[in-house]
Amino acid sequence: RELLTGDALWALSVAVAVFLLLVDLMHRRQRWAARYPPGPLPLPGLGNLLQIDFQNMPSSFQKVLNVVPVLLRIPGLPGRVFPAQKAFMAMVDELLEEHRMTWDPAQPPRDLPDAFLVEVEKAKGNPESSFNDENLRVMVLDLFTAGMVTTSTTMAWAPLLMILHPDVQRHVQQEIDEVIGQVRQPEMGDQARMPFTMAVIHEVQRFGDIIPLGMPHMTSCDVEVQGFFIPKGTTLITNLSSVLKDETVWEKPLRFLDAQGHFVKREAFMPFSAGRRVCLGEPLARMELFLFFTCLLQRFSFSVPPGQARPSDRGVFGTIVTPSPYQLCAEPR
Ligand code: HEM
């Protein structure tokens, strides 16, 4: 028996998210082996870096910099005040340097940085273009930061809800055993035959409601919405929570299943927001959640540690809503 605390679980989630990225990277490596020099992958420190980053709440000096950002122009200062960010960027730079070295414009692009490099080449000599090396760095940074804590926080909610609802956990495991079995690993193709598991993952995201206020947006022109006039330049905050937790929409108990047990998509399911600026990582996130969740429940049963009270299902509010710290027992099945 192993005891995992909420914090350790979080670390585990980040580690697995990194692992999935590495698997993807290694897969690419295999396909393009001839073009990559041999050598270890530069990424395993990534999980630790993000971990440190989010545990250290901003120091008072960092808060000062937030208000007076011009101080960041002082040479050498940003790296001293934000060591984790600096180390993270160093890792991104290493990754991109490797890309540049092994990039072959004659071949189809291996990934997003390759496709971006093509555009940087085309845009050479055009200072107006946004395709430049600095934007490439920042784009990679954006994708990592937007994609990791979101997915791992959702994955911290999943086992909590499973130990609070053991009957649901058993039902998922039953479906896993029937469709996948205990021998092989889950694959994306299994999803279509696992409506109950799909429904549970959707419910985890709906209930977790990890980005209750979405991302702020600003109107680029005057608009009228349902009779309300909104002038250009207005900051708009979408209350995703009001949709995800709207009791008139989410009747119990079959939120994502019809009477025949088929999975049903719901319009009010919008943890990734909606519209043109909907989360661009949604398809990747869905894959990660499905594979990680089914893998875990295929191998383990989770429960409240003996003698402990049921943990709370209330979130801790911040930029992202995380579950309150909790402990669980993970027993190999
Ligand atoms: C469970 C996981 C995730 C959740 C709940 C989530 C949620 C969101 C939300 C609510 C937004 C704001 C959309 C808006 O502006 O209205 C967003 C934007 C974004 N997300 Fe995600 N996300 C997740 C995973 C990912 C992943 C894995 C990636 C990248 C690999 C990613 C990349 C992005 C990016 C780049 C944006 C900005 C898109 C834009 O402004 O056009 N996200 N996400």
Ligand SMILES: *[C@@H]1O[C@H](CO)[C@@H](O)[C@H](O)[C@H]1NC(C)=O
């Ligand atoms: C978002 O909507 C919910 C439910 O309608 C409400 O309780 C909450 O106060 C709203 N949040 C904000 C910041 O207005």
